[in-house]
Structure formats: C-alpha cells, structure tokens
Amino acid sequence: MSxxxxxxxxxxxxxxxxxxxxxxxxxxxxxxxKITRVPNTPRFMKGVINLHGNIIPVVDLRVLMGFSETExxxxxxxxxxxxxxxxxxxxxxxxxMVKEVIEADGIEMKPTVVDMEESHLKNFHGTFSFxxxxxxxxxxxxxxxxxxx
Amino acid sequence: MIDKFxxxxxxxxxxxxxxxxxxxxxxxxxxxxxxxxERIFRAMHSLKGGGAMFGFxxxxxxxxxxxxxxxxxxxSKIEVTPDLISLTFSAVDEIKYxxxxxxxxxxxxxxxxxxxxxxIQNFLQGGxxxxxxxxxxxxxxxxxxxxxxxxxxxxxxxxxxxxxxxTNPLFLLDDLHALGKGHSIVYTHKIPSFENIxxxxxxxxxxxxxxxxxxxxxxxxxxxFVEDECDLSVEELxxxxxxxxxxxxxxxxxxxxxxxxxxxxxLKVLLNKNEIEEHKTEQGTEKxxxxxxxxxxxxxxxxxxxxxxxSRKIDELVNxxxxxxxxxxxxxxxxxxxxDNDILELAENVQKLSRQLRDNAFExxxxxxxxxxxxxxxxVRDLSKELGKxxxxxxxxxxxxxxxxxIEHLTDPLLHIxxxxxxHGIEKPDERVAAGKxxxxxxxxxxxxAGASVLIExxxxxxxxxxxxxxxxxxxxxxxxxxxxxxxKEILNLIFLxxxxxxxTVSGVSGRGVGMDVVRKKISEIRxxxxxxxxxxxxxxxxxxxxxxxxxxxGLLVKIGENQYVVPIASIEKIFALDKSQLKDSFNRVVIIDxxxxxxVDMREIFKEEVKESETPQMVLVRHEERRLGLMxxxxxxxxxxxxxxxxxxxxxxxxxxxxxxxxxxxxxxxIDTNRxxxxxxxxxxxxxxxxxxx
Numbered sequence: 001m002s003x004x005x006x007x008x009x010x011x012x013x014x015x016x017x018x019x020x021x022x023x024x025x026x027x028x029x030x031x032x033x034k035i036t037r038v039p040n041t042p043r044f045m046k047g048v049i050n051l052h053g054n055i056i057p058v059v060d061l062r063v064l065m066g067f068s069e070t071e072x073x074x075x076x077x078x079x080x081x082x083x084x085x086x087x088x089x090x091x092x093x094x095x096x097m098v099k100e101v102i103e104a105d106g107i108e109m110k111p112t113v114v115d116m117e118e119s120h121l122k123n124f125h126g127t128f129s130f131x132x133x134x135x136x137x138x139x140x141x142x143x144x145x146x147x148x149x
Numbered sequence: 150m151i152d153k154f155x156x157x158x159x160x161x162x163x164x165x166x167x168x169x170x171x172x173x174x175x176x177x178x179x180x181x182x183x184x185x186x187e188r189i190f191r192a193m194h195s196l197k198g199g200g201a202m203f204g205f206x207x208x209x210x211x212x213x214x215x216x217x218x219x220x221x222x223x224x225s226k227i228e229v230t231p232d233l234i235s236l237t238f239s240a241v242d243e244i245k246y247x248x249x250x251x252x253x254x255x256x257x258x259x260x261x262x263x264x265x266x267x268x269i270q271n272f273l274q275g276g277x278x279x280x281x282x283x284x285x286x287x288x289x290x291x292x293x294x295x296x297x298x299x300x301x302x303x304x305x306x307x308x309x310x311x312x313x314x315x316t317n318p319l320f321l322l323d324d325l326h327a328l329g330k331g332h333s334i335v336y337t338h339k340i341p342s343f344e345n346i347x348x349x350x351x352x353x354x355x356x357x358x359x360x361x362x363x364x365x366x367x368x369x370x371x372x373x374f375v376e377d378e379c380d381l382s383v384e385e386l387x388x389x390x391x392x393x394x395x396x397x398x399x400x401x402x403x404x405x406x407x408x409x410x411x412x413x414x415x416l417k418v419l420l421n422k423n424e425i426e427e428h429k430t431e432q433g434t435e436k437x438x439x440x441x442x443x444x445x446x447x448x449x450x451x452x453x454x455x456x457x458x459x460s461r462k463i464d465e466l467v468n469x470x471x472x473x474x475x476x477x478x479x480x481x482x483x484x485x486x487x488x489d490n491d492i493l494e495l496a497e498n499v500q501k502l503s504r505q506l507r508d509n510a511f512e513x514x515x516x517x518x519x520x521x522x523x524x525x526x527x528x529v530r531d532l533s534k535e536l537g538k539x540x541x542x543x544x545x546x547x548x549x550x551x552x553x554x555x556i557e558h559l560t561d562p563l564l565h566i567x568x569x570x571x572x573h574g575i576e577k578p579d580e581r582v583a584a585g586k587x588x589x590x591x592x593x594x595x596x597x598x599a600g601a602s603v604l605i606e607x608x609x610x611x612x613x614x615x616x617x618x619x620x621x622x623x624x625x626x627x628x629x630x631x632x633x634x635x636x637x638k639e640i641l642n643l644i645f646l647x648x649x650x651x652x653x654t655v656s657g658v659s660g661r662g663v664g665m666d667v668v669r670k671k672i673s674e675i676r677x678x679x680x681x682x683x684x685x686x687x688x689x690x691x692x693x694x695x696x697x698x699x700x701x702x703x704g705l706l707v708k709i710g711e712n713q714y715v716v717p718i719a720s721i722e723k724i725f726a727l728d729k730s731q732l733k734d735s736f737n738r739v740v741i742i743d744x745x746x747x748x749x750v751d752m753r754e755i756f757k758e759e760v761k762e763s764e765t766p767q768m769v770l771v772r773h774e775e776r777r778l779g780l781m782x783x784x785x786x787x788x789x790x791x792x793x794x795x796x797x798x799x800x801x802x803x804x805x806x807x808x809x810x811x812x813x814x815x816x817x818x819x820x821i822d823t824n825r826x827x828x829x830x831x832x833x834x835x836x837x838x839x840x841x842x843x844x
Contacts, residue, residue, distance in 0.1 A: 036817040037712060038796075038806060039756035048796055048809055050817050053475060055809045057799045088798050147799050 007104045011135050012079065012095040015067035017114070019095075020102060021081070021138045027090065028080040029098055032072050041149050044120070049078070049092060056080060058092035059147045066118025070096075083144050091147055102130060112136050120146040158203045159248050160457075165192045166248070170241055170523050173234060180229040189237075190219045194370055196244065202315075207262060208247040214269045215240050221273075224364060236268060238527075298329075300386040301368060302413045303357040307379040311351040316375050322355065324371045329361025332393060334401055338408035356411055360391040384413040460553060463514050470503075470510040471792040475811050477503045478790070482813035504790060515550035518596060521560050522547050525567055529592060532571045539578055539589040540571060546596035549603055555695055558675045559605075562668040566607050566691050567592070569665075574611030574689055584686065586610065605693040614683035616640050641681050645669045676807060678824065702793055704810070706786040706818060707769065710758025713818040714782075715791055715810055716769055720823040722777065724785055725768040740768065740779060749779030750830055755805070771823040778827050793820050804829060 009020040028051065035047040035058055044063035048055050058078060062069055075097040082090045109126035114136060125137035169192040176185045193216040200209035215237070221227040243265050246258075253259050303325065307318060322333055333355055340352040359368070368383050369376075397419055404411045477499050484496035522544055533540040551559070575581075575590035582588050593608045616637060623629045623643045644665045669679045676696050683689040704715035705724075725742055739746050749768060763783035770779050791810040800806070807822035 034816060036809075036819070038800065038803065038819060039710075039712070039758070040804060040806075041800070045799075048800075048817055048819075050811050050815055053472065053794075053811060055794045055796050055811070055817060057797050059799075088795055090797060091799060144799075149800060149802060 009102045009104050009135075009137065010079065011099040011102055011130070012077075013097040013099060014061045014065060014095050018099065018133050018135045019061075019138050020135050021079075021140055021143075023101055025081045025083055025140055026079055027082050028078075030078040030080065030092075032076050032078060032094070044147075045149060046094060051080065051090075051092075054087060054090065056090045056092050057147070058094060060094040062094070062096070064120045064143075064146060066120075081140065083140050089144070091144065093143075102135070104128070109137070155203050158199050158205075162196055162199060162248050163245075165195050166241060166244055167520065167523055168192050169196075169244075170238075170527065173237055173241070174523075174526060176229060177231075177234050183223075186219060186223050186229070190216065190223055193219060194373060198374060200247075205247065205251060207252050208244065211240075211247060211262070211266065211269075212244065214266065214273065218269065218273055220367065223366070233272070236272060240265060240269065298360055298362050298390055299388055300358065300360045300391040301365070302384045302386050302411065302416060303359060303368065304355075304382045304384075304410060305357065305372070305379060306354045306381070306410075307351055307375065309347075309350040309352065311375060311378050312349055314378070316378075318351065318353070318355070321371055321375070322357065325357055325359060325368070328363045328367060328371070329359055330390065331357050331359035331361075332391070332401075333357040334405055334411070336405065336408060336410070354410075358386070358391055358416075360389075386413065386417055463553070466510050467514055470507050471794075473503050474507055474790060474792050478813035479815070480813075507790070514552055514554075516553050516556060517548050517550050518556065519547045521556060521563075522594075524560065525563065525594065528564060528567055529571055532568065533575075536572065537577060538571065538575050540575055540592055541589055542592050542594070544594045549596040549598065551603055551695065555675050555677075558671060559693075559695070562671045562679075562693070563605070563607070565668055567594075570607060570609040570611065570689065574609040574613075576612050580612075584612075603695045605695065606690055607692075608688060608690040610688040613685045613687050613689055614641065614644070614681075615685045616683075619643055638682070641683060644681065645679065676822070702791055702820075704789050704791045704820065705769065706789040706812075707767075707782040708763075708784040708786055709752045709756055709782050712756075712758075713786065713812070713816070714752075715789060715818050715820045716771065716780070716823060717820070718788070720771045720773065721769055722772045723770040725770065725779075727766045727768050727781065742768075747777060747779050748830075749781055750826065751781045753781070753783070755826070771827065773824045773827045776827050776831065778823075778830055780821075780823070780826065789818075791818075791820070 008023040010023040010026050011018055011020040013019075030049075030051070033049050035049055037047040038045065038057075044059050046058045046060050048057050050056075060069070072094075076094065077098045078092040078094055079098065080090060080092050107128045107130070109128050112124035112127040114124075114127075121138065121142055123139050123142050125139055127134050127136050129135070169189055172185050172188040172192070176182060176189065179185065193212050197209050197212040197216055200206070200212060218227065218233070218237075222229060222233075227233070243262065247253070247262075250258065253262055305318070305321070311318060325331055325333075334357070336354045336356070337352070339354065340346070346352075361368070365383050365385075369381070372379065372381050397416075400416070400419055401411070477496075480499060481496045484492040487493075526542060526544070529540055529542040570592050575592070576584065576586075578588035581590065591610045593606070595606045595608070597604055620629070620635070620640050620643075623640075623646075624631050628643060628646060629635065645668075646666060665679075665681070672679050672693055672695070678694045680692045680694075681689065682692070702715075703718040705718055705721060707714050707716060727740070738748055738750065740749050741747070747768075747770065753762065766781050766783060767785045768779040768781055769785065770777060772778075789810075789812070793808040793810055795801075796803075796806070796809050805822055805825050806819045807825070808820040809817050810820055812818055
C-alpha cells in the first residue's frame with residue numbers, strides 16, 4: 001500500500017477527484033487531437049490518435065472510473081503513458097485537467113478509501129494529502145489490464 | 150572485440166552445420182556422390198579451422214577426427230554406410246552443442262563428448278567394411294617404402310597483405326609438417342631495407358619439400374583460408390620418401406643464396422636420376438592449376454551471390470520505408486491541393502520510386518523456408534527411428550519465401566504439427582499392414598501461394614482422427630452439450646479449444662503441454678489461420694494460412710459512417726455500385742448481381758454507425774477460399790498504398806480491425822480484416838445473420 005517512496009508523481013483531475021501516477025511512465029501530455037473512433041469497442045475506449053506516426057489508443061478515464069461523461073474543454077488533456085518502455089504499450093488517458101508534478105519523497109501515504117463501485121479501477125497505491133486535497137495514486141498495472149478490450 | 154568475432158563465427162558455423170546436415174540427408178539417398186562427400190568434408194574443415202582460431206578447442210579436435218573419417222571416404226578408403234551416416238548425424242548434434250557451449254567443463258558433457266569421440270575413433274580404426282589394410286596404412290605415419298607415400302614440392306608465395314586477416318604463415322607450415330616429413334626453405338630476399346619495412350606486411354616466401362601419404366587435396370586444404378591471398382603450387386616430385394643427401398642440401402643452399410625458387414624439374418633430376426617422367430609431371434601440374442582455378446572461381450561466385458546483414462538492420466530499413474511511404478502520401482495530398490503541375494509531377498515520381506523501394510525492401514525481408522525445413526526433416530527422421538516407424542517425408546515448395554518474423558513464429562507450431570503426425574498419426578508398420586496400407590507411412594509437407602497468403606499443408610496417411618472419440622471427450626469435459634448437433638468439421642475444430650488433448654496418456658513426444666490450442670494461438674498472432682481435416686483411417690491434413698508480410702499492403706480506401714477504412718486489395722474480387730432497389734430481398738441479406746446471388750453484410754450495422762446512411766452505397770466483394778461476401782460501404786474513395794501499423798496491445802483482440810494506417814493528411818484509417826468478417830458472418834456472430842455461399 002505505501003511503497004510509494006522517492007517517486008515523482010503527476011497529478012490530475014478527473015471529475016471532482018484528484019489522482020496521480022508515476023511521472024516516469026509519462027511520455028507526453030497533449031491537447032485533445034482528432035480521435036478516430038474504433039467501432040465495436042467498450043465505451044471507455046475512445047479510439048486511436050496519430051502521435052508522430054504511431055497509433056495510440058486513447059481511454060477516457062471518466063468512463064473507465066465510472067464517472068459521468070462531459071464535453072471536452074480547454075483544460076481537457078491526454079496523458080500518454082508507456083508502462084514498460086515498449087512502443088506497443090503506449091496508452092493515452094483523457095483527464096479533465098493536468099495539475100502538477102509532485103515529489104513524493106517523504107510524503108505520508110495512507111490506504112485509499114473511496115467509493116469506486118462503478119469503476120474499472122479499484123486498487124490504488126494509496127492516498128496522500130497535498131494542498132488540502134486528497135490525491136489517489138493510480139496503480140498503472142491495474143490500469144493497463146483494465147484498458148485491454 | 151574477440152567476443153564479437155566469436156559470435157560471428159558461431160553464426161557462420163551454424164550455417165556450415167546446416168549445410169552439413171543438408172548434404173548428409175542427400176548422401177543418405179545417394180551414397181556414392183563424390184560432390185556431396187566433398188561438401189561434407191569442406192564444411193567440417195571450415196568448422197575445424199574456425200574452431201581452433203576462436204578457441205573452441207573441443208570443437209576443433211572433435212571435427213578434426215570426424216574430418217579424418219570423411220577424408221578416407223573421399224579417398225575411397227571407407228565406404229558410406231547407413232551406420233556412418235547415423236554416426237555423423239549424432240556427431241552433428243554434438244557439434245551444435247559445442248558451438249553453443251564452447252569448451253566443455255561439466256562432467257556429464259565431457260563424458261558424452263568422450264563417448265562420441267570414442268565412437269568416431271572406433272570407426273576410424275575398425276574402419277568401414279573391408280579395406281582395413283589401407284586404413285591402417287594411412288593411419289600410422291610410417292614413411293618410406295609405403296606404397297602410398299609421395300614427395301611433393303610446395304611453393305607458397307603469399308601476397309604482402311597475408312598477415313592482415315590474422316593468418317600466421319608459420320602455423321600453416323606447422324600444419325604441413327603434421328602431414329608428413331618435410332623440409333622447408335624460406336626466401337627472405339624480398340624484405341626491404343629497414344626504413345622501408347611496413348611492420349604489418351609479409352615479405353617472406355617458402356618452398357617445402359614434403360613426403361606424405363596424404364593426397365594433393367589434403368595438402369591444399371591446409372591453405373584453404375588463404376588461397377586467395379597467395380600463389381600456391383603443389384607439384385609432385387615422385388613416389389617414395391625424401392632423403393636429404395649432401396647434393397640436395399647443396400642445391401637448396403644455392404637456391405636460397407641466389408634467391409631463385411627451386412624448379413621442380415631441377416630437383417627431380419637430382420632426386421630421381423634414373424627415371425625422369427617430365428612429361429607426366431607437367432601434365433600433373435597443369436591439372437592442379439586448372440583445379441585451383443576452378444576452386445577459386447567457385448568460391449568467388451559464392452561470395453557475390455549473397456551477403457549477410459543483421460536482421461535488425463532489415464527491420465530498420467522496412468521501418469524507414471514505411472515512414473517514407475507515409476510521407477510520400479502527404480506530399481501527394483499537398484501537391485494535389487496546390488495544383489502546381491511541377492510539384493504534381495515530382496510527387497508522382499516520388500510515388501513511383503517509393504513504391505519500388507517498398508517492394509524491394511519488402512522482398513529483402515523475405516526468406517525462404519528452406520532453412521527451417523532441415524529441422525523438420527531431422528525431427529521426422531529421429532522421431533520415426535525412435536518410435537520404430539517407417540516414414541517417407543516429402544517436402545514441396547521449400548523455396549516459398551515468407552517474412553522472417555513470420556517464419557520465426559512458424560517453426561514451433563509446425564514442429565508440433567509434425568510431431569503429432571509422426572507420433573499419433575502414422576501407425577506402426579504392422580498396424581499399417583493390418584489396415585491394408587503399405588508399411589511405410591507418408592507425410593507430405595506442401596507450401597504454396599494463394600493470393601496474398603501462403604498456404605502450408607501437412608498431410609499424413611495415418612490413422613486419422615476419430616470424430617466420435619473427440620465428441621465424447623468434449624462432452625465429458627463439458628465443452629459441448631450431449632445432444633448438440635455438430636458437423637464433421639465443427640467437431641474437428643474442437644481440438645483447437647484450450648484444454649483439449651486427444652491422447653490421454655502423455656507419450657513423452659507430443660502431448661507435452663503444447664496442444665493444438667497453442668498452435669492456433671501462435672498462428673493467429675501472425676494473422677494466420679489453422680484448419681484441420683481428417684478421416685478416420687485415412688489420415689489428417691492440417692492447413693496453415695499465413696499472410697505474406699506483416700507490414701505493408703495495397704488497400705482500398707472506403708468510407709463507413711464517419712470513419713475511413715482500408716480493405717486489403719488482395720482479398721477483393723469486385724466492386725459494384727448499388728441501387729437501393731437492388732436490395733429488395735434484404736431480409737435474407739442476399740443481393741443479386743450479374744445473375745448471381747451474393748450474401749452481403751452492411752458494414753454500418755456491424756460497426757454500429759449512427760450517422761445518416763449514404764444514398765449511393767457501394768458493394769465490395771471479398772473472397773476467402775471458397776467463401777464470398779459483399780461488404781456494403783457508404784463510399785469507395787480509392788486505392789491507397791498503406792503501411793499497416795499495429796494499434797498497440799490494448800486493441801490486438803479486436804474482432805475485425807487488425808491494424809491502422811496513417812493517411813496523407815495525418816488522419817487515421819482502420820484496416821479491416823476481411824477474413825475475420827467472413828468468419829464471423831458465417832458463424833452468425835454478427836447481428837445481421839447471413840449465410841455465405843459456397844461454390
């Protein structure tokens with residue numbers, strides 16, 4: 001639960017909750033480009049984008065985590081992660097807003113307690129408090145498994 | 150540095166081993182062929198030489214003894230027998246092992262090594278049937294008086310760059326001395342004065358008078374690695390050994406002082422004053438020179454015909470060409486928008502060139518299956534011997550080429566299929582006779598092109614698959630319902646389900662974990678398909694359908710709903726414009742075109758597109774084997790040369806989209822796997838229930 005040490009995290013907002021993931025796995029942060037829908041896929045799979053000639057699937061974290069969908073606005077962004085440094089593991093995550101980079105060194109991590117009934121993601125590395133906000137640290141491995149169709 | 154060379158040596162040696170095995174197989178069928186024996190000998194010789202050079206001492210020693218056997222075979226002192234071939238086959242395995250391990254240290258390994266070595270030595274001493282005399286004669290090195298001994302004058306005149314590839318001429322002289330008794334003369338007159346010396350050059354030349362039992366070939370083989378860098382002549386001086394007399398010594402001394410090479414005729418006069426057969430010797434010399442010329446030219450031809458490139462570089466090339474094709478498409482779009490004739494013309498030229506380049510790069514990444522076939526032959530041969538079965542294994546279409554990535558994925562599944570055929574398929578000889586078949590079983594391996602695919606069929610005439618027992622087993626495992634009606638083919642397809650294995654007892658050969666479910670999984674990873682057909686008592690055929698390549702295809706760009714899609718042109722038969730009125734019998738999803746009934750699917754429906762329907766839909770007729778199906782699309786946009794890019798691991802299991810391609814304007818079109826659409830349609834998996842027609 002609380003093995004989150006010496007790590008740099010990237011925090012972002014989805015719906016009205018704050019989340020973070022290992023910043024070392026993040027490759028790009030993009031504005032929403034044209035997304036090509038891939039038919040016959042689950043609702044959270046928004047489609048694929050062309051990132052410098054590579055095809056990257058994009059998942060809407062709102063849908064994946066069971067929140068209601070909204071229109072994309074100026075703050076909406078795609079965080080592209082590459083979980084295991086292989087190009088074919090690249091995945092885009094649509095979030096409502098990218099917040100900041102947090103040095104997690106020395107931050108006290110507590111077990112996560114949030115109601116995630118509707119969510120495909122249930123396990124988190126933990127929750128910490130930052131600027132009077134609770135931030136839940138996403139388990140990338142679980143995220144990756146959840147994103148497979 | 151040296152490790153790099155070692156790796157290279159191992160790689161090249163494996164080629165040699167491959168060649169060796171291939172020649173052995175051929176030799177098994179044609180035991181008299183001199184060419185084959187020569188080829189085997191040569192491969193062994195390269196292995197021996199290279200092994201010593203790169204510190205594979207066991208390998209070198211081992212092949213040295215093996216080579217001795219084949220040297221005797223070459224000189225007709227030993228006959229080729231099935232025993233010899235079997236021994237050599239197991240020796241080849243040991244060679245492979247030695248290549249992998251380097252010098253052996255583990256006790257088990259050494260025991261096995263010594264056991265093999267013992268067998269080889271037994272063979273050498275015991276000899277093949279008959280001819281034992283001559284073997285023992287050539288085995289011990291007693292000179293003088295022996296009928297086989299002859300004396301040669303060897304002139305070895307290396308070029309100045311001899312040392313640059315790491316050759317040490319003194320080692321070559323050592324090798325010569327190992328063949329018999331010799332006397333060498335070194336000429337040093339070419340060494341320049343000190344200030345002009347290039348320390349890396351060789352300035353010496355040698356003449357060697359050698360008495361030996363070995364043949365001229367054996368002598369020349371010492372120089373096999375340097376024959377391009379030197380002038381070499383081996384001339385016969387006469388029968389019998391060589392005695393150093395004061396007269397000869399003086400003669401040599403003179404030659405060395407005057408820096409003129411000894412002429413064979415002069416020396417001969419001195420040695421055999423009585424009988425001078427000058428005429429004969431000259432003939433001999435001419436012949437050796439002609440021989441040498443031929444050998445060299447053969448080597449040269451071989452060098453030019455192929456080059457060795459790291460596969461990583463080929464992957465890189467194919468990737469770069471893919472990028473180029475994408476960029477070229479962008480250029481074409483831009484040129485069309487500009488409407489400038491000059492740019493249009495340029496864009497067209499670039500398109501032509503990149504198309505050619507694409508085809509070329511694509512061809513380079515194809516390799517013939519041949520290299521893998523050897524393993525299959527070996528498997529069938531060894532396994533059938535082990536199981537006491539007689540099997541004739543026939544290969545057809547081994548020159549078919551496939552993308553190397555595909556071949557890599559193909560080997561294991563094919564080995565498994567063959568193992569199944571040998572182990573479960575073909576019966577023992579007595580069973581076969583009882584069943585009214587010939588005692589010898591047959592396995593056919595056939596590869597051929599069909600459209601954009603390559604088909605590989607493995608057929609055996611063994612006991613076949615008992616459909617009833619499969620059904621019973623599937624029921625007992627709860628895979629199907631007891632009263633479920635299944636066709637012959639559907640039942641056979643059950644063996645592809647995971648957890649299904651037709652043999653209850655694991656035979657230690659096949660049934661060892663990897664079943665047909667794994668075969669199918671592996672094959673579908675490379676976008677291929679497996680089917681099986683079998684009649685009980687008649688035999689089984691397993692067919693693999695594989696794509697030619699994984700990356701670049703010619704496609705037809707179509708619009709379905711809001712998206713653009715690519716349909717591979719290779720699978721398209723015809724394109725029709727449709728009139729709404731033609732779809733009157735839409736309940737059955739059959740459209741009549743040119744008096745032909747064709748089943749079709751509405752792609753909008755499959756893709757659950759909600760956008761407004763097109764008024765002028767078009768029909769793309771695709772075909773896979775005997776099945777045809779019309780795909781109704783909103784609009785056909787045109788032909789598109791496309792690089793299929795993977796969509797990442799999250800979408801690999803998508804039911805109909807097998808990749809994506811980037812268009813000239815940077816937008817993405819998805820590639821439709823038409824075979825999957827056909828399959829899903831025929832199994833009624835899509836909402837629009839449709840039957841496909843059979844012709």
